Amino acid sequence: MAGSTRTPPVDFVVVSNRLPVDAKPGADGEQQWVTSPGGLVAALQPVMAGREAAWVGWPGLADTPLETFSLDRTHYVPVSMSEREVAEHYEGMSNATIWPLYHDVIVAPQFHRDWWETYRVVNQRFAEAAAAVASEGGFVWVQDYQLQLVPQMLRVLRPDLRIGYFHHIPFPSSELFGQLPWRQEILHGLLGADVVGFQRAVDASNMRQAVRRNVGYSMKKPIVRVPLDARVPRDPDSPPVTASKTREVRVDVFPISLDQAAIVELATTDSVRARATAIREELGQPGTVFLGVDRLDYTKGISHRLKAFGELLAEGTLEASDAVFVQLASPSRERVESYRQLRDDIELQVGRINGEFGHLGRPAIVYLHQNISRDEMMALYLACDVMVVTPLRDGMNLVAKEFVSARTDNKGVLVLSEFTGAADELDQALMVNPHDIDGMKEAFVQAANMSPDEASTRMAALRATVEEHDVRRWATSFLDAVTPPRPKPRR
Ligand code: F6P
DSSP states (O other), X not given: OEEESOOOOEEEEEEEEEOSEEEEEOTTSOEEEEEOOXXXXXXXXXXXXXXXXXXXXXXXXXXXXXXXXXXXXXXXXXXXXXXXXXXXXXXXXXXXXXXXXXXXXXXXXXXXXXXXXXXXXXXXXXXHHHHHHEEEEEEEEEXXXXXXXXXHHHHHHOTTSEEEEEOOSOOOOHHHHTTOTTHHHHHHHHTTSSEEEESSHHHHHHHHHHHHHHTOOOEETTEEEEETTOOSSOOTTSOOOOGGGEEEEEEEEOOOOOOHHHHHHHHXXXXXXXXXXXXXXXXXXXXXXXXXXXXXXXXXXXXXXXXXXXXXXXXXXXXXXXXXEEEEEEOOOTTSHHHHHHHXXXXXXXXXXXXXXXXXXXOSEEEEOSOOOHHHHHHHHHHOSEEEEOOSSBSOOHHHHHHHHHOTTOOOEEEEETTBGGGGTOTTSEEEOTTOHHHHHHHHHHHHTOOHHHHHHHHHHHHHHHHHTOHHHHHHHHHHHXXXXXXXXXX
């Protein structure tokens, strides 16, 4: 890893709140880098591979200015945040206001003017960092809800750039979005991009509806016409602007995916396969292994699925000597109060179910609150019979797609919440409403008893879907939208 203080101008820049690697102080005081959690990194890394590019983001530590460093052909540009900025931009405005609001208010969003001010300041810093590394006429791709003001800030700093914004999480209905005291500013920020991309058609349509209601720009789906002199706040009743004084912003759908070939390669290594066999042995060779893999987040519906599993044990439909639920919950946003509370609630629930239904050396739920390696994750996917992905709301959920990609043996059943973006594509999964505990119990039993033929037919269809909608196709379709092929010159 080469360290330097300057990055040459590059024509492909990704900006995300987090860098794909988090800085961690090692035991010996040496700086260490570990892969950051979550789907965004998993999806973008293959897109960056092999290009001359820059990645602008926060390295995960407060008050720690770090130098730019390069690895292969990617230049990593760390943006620093003070302790207060981490508390108010990341933990506050991003994850205690926008995150719950955009995920259908599963917990109540908090609105604080101080947080909003810090969110603006931090967004401006990200915009300046991106402006400093992008070449003339280059492309900057801004990622996700923590940076919704960056597209417009960047346009002001660098009108020469092509700017894309991709939103990884849901965009709420305009009624919910309308609760935001800063709704016009957010829309203005997003509309600084040339293309605003969403996971699902409903997200794109929600944003267009929010634009219609709050700023009143004219549009012809999927194009919004933004006045060149757009300002906030704007009176939504002011007369429409003539087309010559507007620019076009495409607000459209680009469902994210993953690198199926890379996952197949990892999942078919001898060591991963051997580990999968060993996991089943360590679990005591149960008849059915259920698996949940999530960040520990209240949007993921972990308690709902454990409740369903617990009830099946209580009724005797499942027996802890024959069925086990492995729940991996990786630590996430641990200083945000709703996440602390969630951890307490889940751990209480796991303890109760195990206390009541487990046997010596055979817990009903094997619960892990830790980060595990990619290899171990693949082995878990291969070791399970039923993969349970039941968020109450999720932008896409790449775990569902990863599981499917890993199952080259066409075995295993996916139980999937209809409230994930993935449900729009993975229609051969057993679809559930996670709020309907009885419906989820039925799906668990159906999955556990599914004939190998039916499971294999469903899995083959799921795999074909993921293979066709690879992450490269996602990236290419987005980039083509930002830079449409030039029309041939007229003779
Ligand atoms: O899914 C939204 C998201 O922000 C992803 O972009 C990210 O990978 C994940 O959540 C984890 O985010 P955080 O930076 O809060 O750990």
